[in-house]
Amino acid sequence: MADLGESRADYRAKTVATLCSKGGxxxxxxxxxxxxxxSRLGLKVLGIDLDPNGTLSRLTGTVAPVGELSIGDVLVGAARPQQVARVPVDWQPDIAFDRPWIQGGPLxxxxxxxxxxxxDRGLEVTTxxxxxDAEQALLEALAVSEIGEHYDLIVVDPPASTSSTLYLALYASEHLVFPLQTESAALSGLxxxxESAIKFSSLSRRRVNGIGVVATMLxxxxxxxxxxxxxxxWMDERFKGQIGVLNPQIPRRTIVSEAGSSMVPVSRLVTGKLKNADIASRYAAVALAVxxxxxxxxxxxxxxAIEKEDLPEEIADIIYAALESRAETVNTGQEN
Structure with missing residues:
Protein backbone atom coordinates (compact mmCIF):
# COMPACT_ATOMS: atom_id res chain seq x y z
CA MET A 1 0.00 0.00 0.00
CA ALA A 2 1.33 3.43 -0.93
CA ASP A 3 2.23 5.79 1.91
CA LEU A 4 0.20 8.91 1.14
CA GLY A 5 1.52 11.05 3.95
CA GLU A 6 3.50 11.09 7.15
CA SER A 7 1.75 10.67 10.48
CA ARG A 8 2.05 13.62 12.83
CA ALA A 9 1.88 13.82 16.58
CA ASP A 10 -1.36 15.14 18.07
CA TYR A 11 -0.39 17.43 20.92
CA ARG A 12 -3.96 18.03 22.10
CA ALA A 13 -3.45 15.55 24.95
CA LYS A 14 -0.93 17.87 26.63
CA THR A 15 -2.82 21.10 25.94
CA VAL A 16 -5.19 22.94 28.30
CA ALA A 17 -7.25 26.04 27.49
CA THR A 18 -8.76 28.59 29.87
CA LEU A 19 -12.22 29.34 28.47
CA CYS A 20 -14.91 31.87 29.30
CA SER A 21 -17.16 33.90 27.01
CA LYS A 22 -17.27 36.81 29.47
CA GLY A 23 -14.35 39.17 29.87
CA GLY A 24 -12.88 40.47 33.11
CA SER A 39 6.90 25.15 35.64
CA ARG A 40 7.81 25.29 39.35
CA LEU A 41 6.65 21.67 39.56
CA GLY A 42 9.36 20.77 37.06
CA LEU A 43 7.38 20.97 33.80
CA LYS A 44 8.46 22.69 30.60
CA VAL A 45 5.45 24.86 29.75
CA LEU A 46 4.47 26.72 26.58
CA GLY A 47 1.90 29.51 26.88
CA ILE A 48 -0.01 30.59 23.77
CA ASP A 49 -1.74 33.98 23.72
CA LEU A 50 -4.69 34.08 21.29
CA ASP A 51 -6.25 37.17 22.83
CA PRO A 52 -6.09 40.36 20.71
CA ASN A 53 -5.77 42.25 24.01
CA GLY A 54 -2.56 40.31 24.65
CA THR A 55 -3.17 40.07 28.40
CA LEU A 56 -1.12 36.90 28.92
CA SER A 57 1.72 38.45 26.91
CA ARG A 58 1.56 41.65 28.92
CA LEU A 59 1.47 39.78 32.23
CA THR A 60 4.64 37.90 31.25
CA GLY A 61 6.34 40.86 29.55
CA THR A 62 6.47 39.17 26.16
CA VAL A 63 4.04 41.14 23.96
CA ALA A 64 5.39 41.44 20.40
CA PRO A 65 5.82 45.05 19.21
CA VAL A 66 4.53 45.95 15.75
CA GLY A 67 6.81 44.43 13.12
CA GLU A 68 8.05 41.56 15.27
CA LEU A 69 6.93 37.96 14.92
CA SER A 70 3.92 36.86 16.97
CA ILE A 71 1.30 34.13 17.22
CA GLY A 72 -0.48 35.89 14.35
CA ASP A 73 2.36 34.95 12.00
CA VAL A 74 2.14 31.34 13.16
CA LEU A 75 -1.59 31.17 12.46
CA VAL A 76 -1.22 32.33 8.84
CA GLY A 77 1.79 30.10 8.20
CA ALA A 78 4.30 32.95 7.92
CA ALA A 79 6.47 31.73 10.80
CA ARG A 80 7.14 28.56 12.78
CA PRO A 81 6.34 28.58 16.49
CA GLN A 82 10.04 28.10 17.26
CA GLN A 83 10.76 31.46 15.60
CA VAL A 84 8.13 33.22 17.68
CA ALA A 85 8.58 31.71 21.16
CA ARG A 86 9.88 34.15 23.77
CA VAL A 87 11.50 33.45 27.13
CA PRO A 88 10.12 35.67 29.94
CA VAL A 89 13.17 35.86 32.19
CA ASP A 90 11.30 36.79 35.37
CA TRP A 91 8.99 33.78 34.95
CA GLN A 92 11.71 31.12 34.83
CA PRO A 93 11.68 28.94 37.97
CA ASP A 94 15.45 28.90 38.27
CA ILE A 95 15.61 32.68 38.70
CA ALA A 96 14.11 32.13 42.16
CA PHE A 97 16.10 29.00 43.02
CA ASP A 98 17.14 30.51 46.37
CA ARG A 99 13.51 30.99 47.47
CA PRO A 100 11.32 28.34 49.13
CA TRP A 101 8.66 26.84 46.87
CA ILE A 102 5.84 28.57 48.75
CA GLN A 103 7.57 31.90 47.99
CA GLY A 104 8.00 31.34 44.26
CA GLY A 105 10.99 29.01 44.07
CA PRO A 106 11.04 25.75 42.09
CA LEU A 107 9.81 22.56 43.76
CA ASP A 120 0.72 44.65 20.07
CA ARG A 121 -2.24 45.03 17.73
CA GLY A 122 -3.93 43.41 14.75
CA LEU A 123 -4.44 39.85 15.99
CA GLU A 124 -8.24 40.05 15.77
CA VAL A 125 -8.02 40.13 11.95
CA THR A 126 -6.25 36.76 11.97
CA THR A 127 -8.23 35.03 14.70
CA ASP A 133 -8.75 25.18 7.98
CA ALA A 134 -8.48 28.49 9.82
CA GLU A 135 -9.88 27.06 13.04
CA GLN A 136 -7.40 24.18 12.98
CA ALA A 137 -4.46 26.49 12.26
CA LEU A 138 -2.98 26.37 15.76
CA LEU A 139 -3.04 22.58 16.07
CA GLU A 140 -1.67 22.29 12.55
CA ALA A 141 1.20 24.64 13.37
CA LEU A 142 2.06 22.72 16.53
CA ALA A 143 1.95 19.40 14.71
CA VAL A 144 3.92 20.42 11.62
CA SER A 145 6.61 22.23 13.62
CA GLU A 146 6.70 19.47 16.28
CA ILE A 147 7.33 22.21 18.85
CA GLY A 148 5.00 20.38 21.23
CA GLU A 149 7.59 17.64 21.53
CA HIS A 150 9.69 19.96 23.68
CA TYR A 151 6.99 20.74 26.29
CA ASP A 152 5.19 18.81 29.01
CA LEU A 153 2.23 21.19 29.10
CA ILE A 154 0.81 23.72 26.64
CA VAL A 155 -1.56 26.41 27.98
CA VAL A 156 -3.78 28.26 25.49
CA ASP A 157 -5.39 31.56 26.47
CA PRO A 158 -8.07 32.69 23.97
CA PRO A 159 -10.13 35.87 24.31
CA ALA A 160 -13.49 36.00 26.04
CA SER A 161 -15.55 34.91 23.05
CA THR A 162 -17.60 32.14 21.47
CA SER A 163 -16.45 33.14 17.98
CA SER A 164 -13.99 31.34 15.70
CA THR A 165 -11.19 32.14 18.17
CA LEU A 166 -12.83 29.79 20.65
CA TYR A 167 -12.58 27.01 18.08
CA LEU A 168 -8.89 27.78 17.50
CA ALA A 169 -8.40 26.93 21.16
CA LEU A 170 -10.77 23.94 21.18
CA TYR A 171 -9.24 22.28 18.13
CA ALA A 172 -5.84 22.47 19.82
CA SER A 173 -6.85 21.70 23.43
CA GLU A 174 -8.12 18.48 24.93
CA HIS A 175 -8.30 19.78 28.51
CA LEU A 176 -10.39 22.76 29.61
CA VAL A 177 -10.52 24.99 32.69
CA PHE A 178 -13.46 27.37 33.12
CA PRO A 179 -12.77 30.51 35.20
CA LEU A 180 -15.87 32.00 36.82
CA GLN A 181 -16.01 35.45 38.33
CA THR A 182 -18.63 34.91 40.98
CA GLU A 183 -21.10 37.58 39.89
CA SER A 184 -24.54 36.77 38.53
CA ALA A 185 -23.77 38.05 35.01
CA ALA A 186 -20.82 35.67 34.75
CA LEU A 187 -22.95 32.56 35.30
CA SER A 188 -24.56 32.85 31.87
CA GLY A 189 -21.09 33.22 30.38
CA LEU A 190 -20.01 30.00 32.06
CA GLU A 195 -22.25 24.28 26.12
CA SER A 196 -20.13 25.59 23.22
CA ALA A 197 -17.34 23.18 24.18
CA ILE A 198 -19.81 20.28 24.33
CA LYS A 199 -21.23 21.19 20.92
CA PHE A 200 -17.72 21.40 19.47
CA SER A 201 -16.84 17.95 20.80
CA SER A 202 -20.04 16.45 19.43
CA LEU A 203 -19.65 17.94 15.95
CA SER A 204 -15.89 17.46 15.59
CA ARG A 205 -15.73 14.13 17.46
CA ARG A 206 -12.70 15.43 19.31
CA ARG A 207 -12.42 14.57 22.98
CA VAL A 208 -12.57 17.37 25.54
CA ASN A 209 -11.88 16.92 29.23
CA GLY A 210 -13.37 19.45 31.62
CA ILE A 211 -10.95 19.72 34.55
CA GLY A 212 -13.29 22.01 36.45
CA VAL A 213 -14.61 25.50 37.14
CA VAL A 214 -12.32 27.89 39.02
CA ALA A 215 -14.07 30.62 41.02
CA THR A 216 -12.03 33.83 40.77
CA MET A 217 -12.15 37.23 42.49
CA LEU A 218 -14.43 35.81 45.17
CA TRP A 234 -25.86 23.74 37.33
CA MET A 235 -22.65 21.73 36.91
CA ASP A 236 -23.99 18.93 39.11
CA GLU A 237 -27.23 18.77 37.14
CA ARG A 238 -25.55 19.04 33.73
CA PHE A 239 -22.72 16.57 34.35
CA LYS A 240 -24.07 14.32 37.10
CA GLY A 241 -21.18 15.19 39.40
CA GLN A 242 -18.40 14.46 36.90
CA ILE A 243 -17.24 18.10 36.64
CA GLY A 244 -17.65 20.70 39.33
CA VAL A 245 -16.34 23.86 40.91
CA LEU A 246 -12.82 23.20 42.13
CA ASN A 247 -11.94 23.87 45.72
CA PRO A 248 -10.16 26.14 46.65
CA GLN A 249 -11.67 29.28 45.19
CA ILE A 250 -9.52 32.36 44.61
CA PRO A 251 -10.59 35.47 46.57
CA ARG A 252 -10.18 39.03 45.42
CA ARG A 253 -6.83 40.38 46.70
CA THR A 254 -4.62 43.31 45.72
CA ILE A 255 -1.57 41.03 45.46
CA VAL A 256 -2.94 39.66 42.19
CA SER A 257 -3.08 43.08 40.52
CA GLU A 258 0.28 43.99 42.06
CA ALA A 259 1.86 40.91 40.50
CA GLY A 260 0.28 41.79 37.16
CA SER A 261 1.66 45.34 37.29
CA SER A 262 5.11 44.00 38.17
CA MET A 263 4.88 41.27 35.48
CA VAL A 264 5.88 38.51 37.92
CA PRO A 265 4.04 35.42 39.23
CA VAL A 266 1.87 35.94 42.31
CA SER A 267 4.00 33.47 44.29
CA ARG A 268 7.04 35.72 43.88
CA LEU A 269 5.37 38.35 46.09
CA VAL A 270 4.88 36.06 49.09
CA THR A 271 6.94 37.38 51.98
CA GLY A 272 9.19 35.52 54.38
CA LYS A 273 6.40 35.67 56.97
CA LEU A 274 4.17 33.93 54.39
CA LYS A 275 1.92 36.94 53.92
CA ASN A 276 -0.32 36.20 50.90
CA ALA A 277 0.86 32.58 50.84
CA ASP A 278 -2.78 31.48 50.89
CA ILE A 279 -3.47 33.20 47.54
CA ALA A 280 -0.34 31.79 45.92
CA SER A 281 -1.26 28.36 47.28
CA ARG A 282 -4.72 28.52 45.75
CA TYR A 283 -3.27 29.11 42.31
CA ALA A 284 -0.76 26.31 42.93
CA ALA A 285 -3.62 23.98 43.86
CA VAL A 286 -5.39 24.67 40.55
CA ALA A 287 -2.12 24.11 38.66
CA LEU A 288 -1.71 20.81 40.49
CA ALA A 289 -5.19 19.73 39.35
CA VAL A 290 -4.20 20.61 35.77
CA ALA A 305 8.76 16.84 46.96
CA ILE A 306 5.80 18.63 48.57
CA GLU A 307 6.02 16.43 51.65
CA LYS A 308 9.68 17.37 52.05
CA GLU A 309 8.69 21.06 52.10
CA ASP A 310 7.10 20.60 55.54
CA LEU A 311 4.41 23.18 54.78
CA PRO A 312 2.19 24.71 57.47
CA GLU A 313 -0.96 22.62 57.80
CA GLU A 314 -3.29 25.36 56.56
CA ILE A 315 -1.18 25.82 53.41
CA ALA A 316 -0.92 22.07 52.78
CA ASP A 317 -4.72 21.81 53.04
CA ILE A 318 -5.09 24.47 50.35
CA ILE A 319 -2.52 22.82 48.08
CA TYR A 320 -4.34 19.50 48.03
CA ALA A 321 -7.86 20.94 47.93
CA ALA A 322 -8.28 21.05 44.14
CA LEU A 323 -7.09 17.46 43.76
CA GLU A 324 -9.50 16.32 46.46
CA SER A 325 -12.49 18.13 44.95
CA ARG A 326 -11.65 16.77 41.51
CA ALA A 327 -11.38 13.23 42.88
CA GLU A 328 -14.77 13.62 44.56
CA THR A 329 -16.46 14.64 41.29
CA VAL A 330 -14.85 11.78 39.38
CA ASN A 331 -15.94 9.27 42.03
CA THR A 332 -19.46 10.70 42.05
CA GLY A 333 -19.59 10.41 38.28
CA GLN A 334 -18.48 6.79 38.40
CA GLU A 335 -21.17 5.97 40.93
CA ASN A 336 -23.77 7.46 38.64
Missing part, protein backbone atom coordinates in the same frame (compact mmCIF):
# COMPACT_ATOMS: atom_id res chain seq x y z
CA UNK A 25 -13.09 37.17 35.00
CA UNK A 26 -9.38 36.71 35.66
CA UNK A 27 -8.96 34.22 32.81
CA UNK A 28 -5.54 35.35 31.59
CA UNK A 29 -4.28 35.76 35.15
CA UNK A 30 -5.36 32.19 35.86
CA UNK A 31 -3.59 30.98 32.69
CA UNK A 32 -0.42 32.84 33.69
CA UNK A 33 -0.41 31.36 37.18
CA UNK A 34 -1.03 27.83 35.91
CA UNK A 35 1.95 28.31 33.59
CA UNK A 36 4.16 29.58 36.41
CA UNK A 37 3.13 26.99 38.99
CA UNK A 38 3.38 24.06 36.57
CA UNK A 108 11.49 20.27 41.21
CA UNK A 109 14.26 21.07 38.71
CA UNK A 110 13.86 21.21 34.95
CA UNK A 111 10.91 23.57 34.63
CA UNK A 112 10.80 26.38 32.08
CA UNK A 113 8.34 28.89 30.59
CA UNK A 114 8.12 29.95 26.94
CA UNK A 115 5.39 32.15 25.44
CA UNK A 116 4.02 32.46 21.92
CA UNK A 117 3.01 36.13 22.30
CA UNK A 118 0.21 38.17 20.85
CA UNK A 119 1.16 41.17 18.72
CA UNK A 128 -11.61 36.08 13.32
CA UNK A 129 -11.20 33.96 10.20
CA UNK A 130 -13.79 31.23 9.89
CA UNK A 131 -13.68 27.84 8.26
CA UNK A 132 -12.24 24.51 9.33
CA UNK A 191 -22.97 28.00 30.81
CA UNK A 192 -22.61 29.39 27.28
CA UNK A 193 -18.92 28.50 27.21
CA UNK A 194 -19.40 24.98 28.53
CA UNK A 219 -15.60 37.93 48.06
CA UNK A 220 -18.11 37.32 50.82
CA UNK A 221 -21.03 39.23 49.32
CA UNK A 222 -24.38 37.53 49.02
CA UNK A 223 -24.24 37.80 45.22
CA UNK A 224 -20.96 35.93 45.03
CA UNK A 225 -22.12 33.24 47.44
CA UNK A 226 -25.36 32.68 45.53
CA UNK A 227 -23.63 32.68 42.14
CA UNK A 228 -21.11 30.11 43.30
CA UNK A 229 -23.88 27.89 44.63
CA UNK A 230 -25.86 28.28 41.41
CA UNK A 231 -22.80 27.38 39.34
CA UNK A 232 -22.20 24.23 41.38
CA UNK A 233 -25.88 23.26 41.10
CA UNK A 291 -0.95 18.64 36.03
CA UNK A 292 -2.89 15.69 37.48
CA UNK A 293 -5.18 15.71 34.44
CA UNK A 294 -2.53 16.22 31.78
CA UNK A 295 0.60 14.47 33.12
CA UNK A 296 -0.53 12.19 35.97
CA UNK A 297 2.69 10.19 35.76
CA UNK A 298 4.49 13.12 37.42
CA UNK A 299 2.34 13.22 40.53
CA UNK A 300 4.33 10.78 42.65
CA UNK A 301 7.54 12.79 42.36
CA UNK A 302 5.61 16.02 42.99
CA UNK A 303 3.92 14.64 46.10
CA UNK A 304 7.24 13.40 47.47
Missing amino acids: VGKSTLAAQIISDA LPGGAVHILPAP SRSGT TLTV DRTTEHTLTLAAAQE VAAVTPERLEAIFD
